[in-house]
Amino acid sequence: MLSGLIRLSIRYHGIVMTLAALLLAYGGFRIATAGLDMFPEFAPKKVIIQTEAPGLSPGQVEVLISRPIELAIAGLANLQLTRSESIQGLSVVTATFDEASDLFRNRQLVSERLANLPGRLPATAGPPVVLPLSSSSATVLTLGLNANDGDLLNLRTVADWTIVPRLLAIPGVADVNVFGGSIKQLQIQVNPLQLQRFNTGLNEVIQAVSEAIRQRGSGFVETDNQRMTLQLTGLPVSPVEFEQLVIKREHGQNITLAQLASVGYGPEPPFSAAQIQGEAGIILMVIGQYGANTLSVSRRIEQALEALQPLFKQQGISLHPHLFRPADYIETSVNKLSGHLLLGGLFVLITLYAFLFNLRTAIIAALAIPLSLVGAIVVLLEYGVNLNVMVLGGLAIALGEVVDDAIIDTENIFRRLRQNHQSATPLPADQVIHSASLEVRGSVVYASFIVALVFVPLLTLDGIAGRLFAPLGQAYILAILMSLLTALILTPALSYLLLTGGKGSLSDPPLMRFIKPLYHNLLSWVIKHFRVVALCCFAICLASLAAIPGFSNKFLPELRE
Structure with a gap:
């Protein structure tokens, strides 16, 4: 299956490149129009x-x-x-x-x-x-x-x-x-002395006012050809109208609300x-x-x-x-994280060029970064997962991993193509690229799945921790799987397009020629003093485990938004 997939990507490399460009364009559009949040929904039900x-x-x-x-x-x-x-x-x-x-x-x-x-x-x-x-x-x-x-x-x-x-x-x-x-409310402030003077109870005032403002249905009048609904009007609405309300009638005289209380607008307590x-x-x-x-x-x-x-x-x-405004924190975080991602990508490109000493191979490997991250974001957005700090954190963690598959594949293809160019009977470039990709494909697939499985426990957490950290694990795993897909399909197509035009030297790049002797001497020393090295490693592991209980722990880091 993998062999057929690689062969198709080399044969139809133009279609593969077009699809990759469309993915980047669509992903850029979705990211530009997607909303951002500070955290995923972590509150309990x-x-x-x-x-x-x-x-x-x-x-x-x-x-x-x-x-x-x-x-x-x-x-x-x-x-x-x-x-x-x-x-x-x-x-x-x-x-x-x-x-x-x-x-x-x-x-x-x-x-x-x-x-x-x-x-x-x-x-x-x-x-x-x-x-x-x-x-x-x-x-x-x-x-x-x-x-x-x-x-x-x-x-x-x-x-x-x-x-x-x-x-x-x-x-x-x-x-x-x-x-x-x-x-603002209309207040009726009753005077106790006036209540006593007119021999009136507070409940009488409350009842009279309540009756005066109660909305009542007045029924309807029906004629031969229509029905007319009756509506009661004239209810008191202003302080002056309330002051004229008759609370009771005593000794032939009306006792109004104005005699018992002051009516006016005032602030609610x-x-x-x-x-x-x-x-x-x-x-x-x-x-x-x-x-x-x-x-x-x-x-x-x-x-x-x-x-x-x-x-x-x-x-x-x-x-x-x-x-x-929490959105300020979100915008600041996204801007800084975007800058760090670009800076990290630049460092990856420089490092690749320094070790491979070939700009085309460095570009092929570096293209795995945007394609893997954008592909993971598109999948998350299509499944209704909003972008938030935890998702972006997962993508940032995966930044150094997503390029690994492409580096392994590109370096082996580049080396095999150089050897083929120096051969007396060189093989077709597509056949060399296909064989070189298959040589490392098993290890690349196994390594990608092992790295992705490390974050699976995050998806099994329950409670607030699960709801908070699951998007980080999802983003990381998706980025790793997208990098594997990129290495399987895009890297062979790009290698066929960019690396088959010239002849390269069989000698190692300058940096590798400088590092190899140093590594050879170091490895020889380690082999001779294996027991000492093993004991030192064991002591460091014990010291690390002993230091764990002394670490302070917090559910979340300090956020200075």
């Missing part, structure tokens, strides 16, 4: 339930809200763990499911259990809400807003009713958390605060959806914010768009 309970203490939240929710979802299929956090006015319950389960089915099961729960919760508590799916990196972008005139009420209104809905409409945005500012460069403002944390690409979503958000610039100027709002 979990569903977070949040319930607001204004006025309740942490103990009351735990007993009246968190515990009923935990009991309601207990026994769900694939449920592994349930945890809750109860603070003043807020309950957060986290349900963790098995890794092999379907996350969307888990959310559906939880929602079905929560559907009948509100009747068992306190009347003042809100309904349990399943939070939107968010990515492992969570925050895609953090931005800030300042009001030039210091009006935090208007600033929060613009944020809640204009900016947040616009950001939520962007594909890939799961939620927008708003901190700081003052939420704050639940959070934010400052930007020492000035009070609003912080917006944009949360990415599960599986969304951080870099792509960040750029869409920035485009939306750019479209809102006229509004910011009109409202006197200062925008701080880059308080925290």
